[in-house]
Amino acid sequence: MPVYLDNAATSFPKPEVVYRAADEFMRAVGVNAGRGAYKQALEADRIIYETRRNVAKLFNVKDVSRVVFTFNITDSLNLAVKGILNPGDHVITSSMEHNAVWRPLKVLEEERGISITAVHCDVEGNLDPLKVKNALTEKTKLVVLIHASNVTGTVMPIAEVGAIARENNIPFLVDSAQTAGLYPIDVETMNIDLLAFTGHKGLMGPMGTGGLYIREGISIKPLKEGGTGGDSILEHQPDSLPDRYEAGTPNVSGIAGLGRAVKFILDEGVEKIHNKEAALTGYALHKLSGIDGITLYGPKDNINRVGVISLNIMDLNPQKAGHVLDEKYGIMVRAGLHCAPCAHRTIGTIDRGTIRIGLGYFNTQEDIDCLLEAVKDIIKNKDIQ
Amino acid sequence: MFALLLNDINITFMEPCIAEPEKIRLKAEMSDDITDVMPYLNAVIGNAIFNKNAPLITFTKEFRLIVLYPKKLTMAKVVNQTDALQIFDWLKDLINETWDKRDTITPNYEKKHKPTVPQFYGWLPKTNCKECGEANCFAFAAKILQGQQRIENCKPLFTPEYADARETITEVLTAIM
Numbered sequence: 224m225p226v227y228l229d230n231a232a233t234s235f236p237k238p239e240v241v242y243r244a245a246d247e248f249m250r251a252v253g254v255n256a257g258r259g260a261y262k263q264a265l266e267a268d269r270i271i272y273e274t275r276r277n278v279a280k281l282f283n284v285k286d287v288s289r290v291v292f293t294f295n296i297t298d299s300l301n302l303a304v305k306g307i308l309n310p311g312d313h314v315i316t317s318s319m320e321h322n323a324v325w326r327p328l329k330v331l332e333e334e335r336g337i338s339i340t341a342v343h344c345d346v347e348g349n350l351d352p353l354k355v356k357n358a359l360t361e362k363t364k365l366v367v368l369i370h371a372s373n374v375t376g377t378v379m380p381i382a383e384v385g386a387i388a389r390e391n392n393i394p395f396l397v398d399s400a401q402t403a404g405l406y407p408i409d410v411e412t413m414n415i416d417l418l419a420f421t422g423h424k425g426l427m428g429p430m431g432t433g434g435l436y437i438r439e440g441i442s443i444k445p446l447k448e449g450g451t452g453g454d455s456i457l458e459h460q461p462d463s464l465p466d467r468y469e470a471g472t473p474n475v476s477g478i479a480g481l482g483r484a485v486k487f488i489l490d491e492g493v494e495k496i497h498n499k500e501a502a503l504t505g506y507a508l509h510k511l512s513g514i515d516g517i518t519l520y521g522p523k524d525n526i527n528r529v530g531v532i533s534l535n536i537m538d539l540n541p542q543k544a545g546h547v548l549d550e551k552y553g554i555m556v557r558a559g560l561h562c563a564p565c566a567h568r569t570i571g572t573i574d575r576g577t578i579r580i581g582l583g584y585f586n587t588q589e590d591i592d593c594l595l596e597a598v599k600d601i602i603k604n605k606d607i608q
Numbered sequence: 609m610f611a612l613l614l615n616d617i618n619i620t621f622m623e624p625c626i627a628e629p630e631k632i633r634l635k636a637e638m639s640d641d642i643t644d645v646m647p648y649l650n651a652v653i654g655n656a657i658f659n660k661n662a663p664l665i666t667f668t669k670e671f672r673l674i675v676l677y678p679k680k681l682t683m684a685k686v687v688n689q690t691d692a693l694q695i696f697d698w699l700k701d702l703i704n705e706t707w708d709k710r711d712t713i714t715p716n717y718e719k720k721h722k723p724t725v726p727q728f729y730g731w732l733p734k735t736n737c738k739e740c741g742e743a744n745c746f747a748f749a750a751k752i753l754q755g756q757q758r759i760e761n762c763k764p765l766f767t768p769e770y771a772d773a774r775e776t777i778t779e780v781l782t783a784i785m
Contacts, residue, residue, distance in 0.1 A: 257689060265619050272693040287697075288690045452689070456629040463630070463687045 225553040226590045231373055231401060231531045231581025232557055233423045233430060240483040245429055248479035256475055257452030267475050274482030275465070278426075281485055281493070282418055283409040284436050291468040292434045292478060296400050296421035297323040298446075299435040302468060303396050303417045304328060304367065306443035310335045313362040317350050317379065318343045318569045319372045322562045324398055328367075338362070344569050347522050348377030356387045367396040371406065374566040374577065375521025376504070376531035378406065385414025394441050400424060401529050404488050405584075406497055416441055427488065427584070428481030431474045437464065445470070496584050500530040503582050507532055507591045514595070516602040520570050520577060530582030533572075536601055541578045544601065548578075552597035556580055613707040615639045617681070617696040625685060625772045633684040633772055634692055643678040645707045647715035652706055659783040660717050666783050669695060675779045682779070684772050722784050725750045731777050733764040752781075 227235050248270060256267035272287070279287045293299045304327045308314060314328060318341045331337045340358040344350045355366060366388045371378045381397055388395035396417040399408060404425030410418055415436070422432025437443060448460045449470030461467055488496065505525035511517050511534060520533040536544050545558030557579040560567050567573040580594065616639040625631040646665050650658035656667040666675040672695065673684045681699075686692045706713065729749040740761040742748040751757035759765070759781060765774050 262620075265622070268689045269618075269693065272690060275690065276694075276697070287694045288687070454624060454630050454632075454688070456624065461630055461688070463691070465690055466688050 225555065226593045227555045228580045228582065228586065228590065228594060229555050229557050230583030230586070231424070231561075231579060234425065234427050234583045234585075236585060237427050237429070237480070238484060238487045240487055241428060241480045244483035245476045245480035248476045252475075252479075255472055270479050270482060271473065271475060274478045274485065277482055277485035277489060278420070278434065279436075281404070281408070281489060282420075282436060283411055286439065288464045289437050289439060290434055291437060291465040292432070292473055293468075294431050294474060295423075295433040296398065296419050297433075299419035299421075299433050300324055300367075300396070300398060301327050302435055302446045303419060303437075303443060304365070305331065305446060307365050307394060307396075307441075308335065308337050309364070311337070311362060312364040313338045313340065313360050314365045314367060315340045315342060315355055315358045315363060316367045317341060317369065319348050319350070319374070319377065319379075319566045320367075320369050320563065321373055321398065321400065321566075322564070323400070324367055324369065325563075325565055341565065344377075346570055347520075348372045348375040348566065348569060349522075349527075350379050350384075352380050352383040352387060355384050359387075359391055359393070363391070363393055365394055365396060367398070369398045369400070370408070371401040371529045371531070372521070372563070372566055373401050373531060374533050374561050374563050374579065375570060376401070376528035376533075377521050378402070378527050378529060381415065382413045385416075388416070389414045394438075401531060404485070404493065404496065405500055405529055407493050410436055410438070417443075422477065422481040422484070426481060426484055428484035429474075429477040432477040432481045435468070437468075443468070447471070491584075499584060500582055501525045503586055503588065503591060504528065504530040504532065506588060507580065507582070507594075510591065510595050511598075514599060514602070517598065520572065530580075532580040532582075533570075533577035534580070535572070535575065535577055536598060539601075541576045544578055547601060548594075548597055552593065552600075554594055554597055556594075611708075612704050613640060613645055614642055614700055614703045617700060619689075619692065620680075622689070622692075626769060627772055628685065631684075632686045632688065632692065633682070633775075634686060635680065635682050636696070637680050641678045642676065642703055645703055645710070646676070647717050648706045648710050648713045649676070649703065650718075651713050651716040652702075657722070657780060657783040658716070658719055662782060664779070664783055666779055669698070673776045674699070682775070684776055719784050722753065723780060725753060728753060728777075728780075731773050731780075732762065733770050733773065735764050737764060739763045 252266050254263045275290045276287050279290050300323045328339050342354040385395045394416045397415050399420045403420040416438040418436040422428035423430040447470050451466040454461050516537045518535045522528045541558040548554040559576040617636050619636045622634040625633050650656045653667045658665045664677050675682045729746050732745045734745050736744045740748050
């Protein structure tokens with residue numbers, strides 16, 4: 224029986240209701256939303272709205288219309304970053320960011336002459352909020368931070384950084400790719416102005432879904448323009464949300480699946496999901512740290528982290544080790560730089576990368592035991608050296 | 609959890625507002641009859657106008673105009689579909705909570721609230737064309753509310769451009785007169 228430990232890339236399997244919702248939409252409704260006044264089109268609208276409402280509830284967003292759907296979190300981050308920063312602006316971020324943040328910023332550095340301060344994190348990926356405060360300038364127009372590292376699992380001090388941004392009236396954008404659905408997120412208590420999320424990881428929905436929460440009063444230029452349904456007479460993109468940022472046909476079958484997925488999470492409770500993952504993470508960290516030949520990265524305990532664990536086995540190339548884990552033991556992990564070279568520079572693994580274990584809600588202690596046995600076997604037999 | 613009076617609201621028709629094409633107007637059907645809650649809604653909604661004989665209850669939610677009938681509703685000046693569905697959620701909660709707390713609310717069967725002259729003037733075309741015989745639209749609004757003018761005398765209101773406003777005004781007048 225294969226063991227899937229790459230939930231940080233995408234969660235798998237999904238709750239049964241998610242498959243059913245996407246299938247039911249395509250078979251029983253199947254028509255385009257917002258494009259017609261017939262009942263079936265209105266039903267498509269209603270499905271989208273219910274997903275939006277579930278997402279808003281999960282993140283404690285009061286006004287449902289402030290949740291905008293995109294096709295993934297990279298879309299959401301590009302929309303926020305490129306829609307806010309203008310020539311000459313300054314942005315503060317961290318040295319643990321994913322390329323979904325880092326590359327758009329580098330493009331804007333070249334094209335719009337923005338300046339970037341990447342606040343340096345320690346070797347476990349921890350960020351000191353004071354460093355963000357000290358990096359503020361008169362030109363700072365955005366603070367963007369990953370909520371939890373996709374390399375080390377380190378959780379960032381979001382509420383503290385959010386408070387600093389709020390005091391200085393600067394929009395605060397959070398990349399929740401590794402936390403949404405798995406870790407409690409409250410845009411009010413955490414002072415989040417812009418929350419980028421993906422549907423297919425911790426939210427347990429289909430790929431091709433994601434979104435952005437935009438706090439009222441924050442102005443973002445749309446990344447694209449086009450049809451939005453009922454207001455066709457207007458020559459320009461409408462001002463009202465969510466339509467302003469949702470040009471073109473949405474991924475309604477995906478959104479239908481996402482709606483049920485988030486409902487599943489709301490029914491289970493984020494706290495319960497988080498506790499289960501924290502217990503598995505604690506178990507894995509404890510057992511792995513007892514094996515000679517394993518190097519673990521990131522926080523040593525499960526207190527301030529999510530279920531993303533990076534490691535290396537002796538001096539083995541992680542790509543090769545990952546391949547053997549799959550081929551010989553049927554264990555699926557991610558290996559390499561995980562689209563986050565900044566983070567690897569921070570933790571000292573840029574030349575090599577790591578093996579990454581991504582735990583999910585449906586993983587069990589037995590899955591981790593399989594990994595432990597396989598790793599011990601590799602170390603003992605030195606199969607791939 | 610209390611027993612719900614109203615379970616669902618579904619849009620049956622939707623089109624852009626004529627005067628403000630970036631907004632929409634819509635009709636919707638309600639899954640359950642809300643006649644019994646209307647006097648209680650009339651008591652709790654600040655700007656409600658209730659006609660127990662029709663029966664209907666009309667009020668504004670910010671800039672949106674809402675008319676509730678026993679098993680259907682109309683809304684005008686809605687921002688978009690998301691806005692409409694969000695207002696439906698608000699409305700369902702309001703109706704169900706009001707019904708749940710009806711023992712603590714004194715029902716009001718009166719036409720409690722009559723629009724003010726400036727409010728009514730706001731719904732008119734405001735062309736000051738004088739075709740109605742009045743000096744201006746404000747004067748016309750005052751006369752209407754005093755029952756000394758007929759809405760049919762407002763000629764611009766009966767052109768296609770003002771169809772939305774005409775519908776709202778007709779409903780309000782049905783409720784208060």
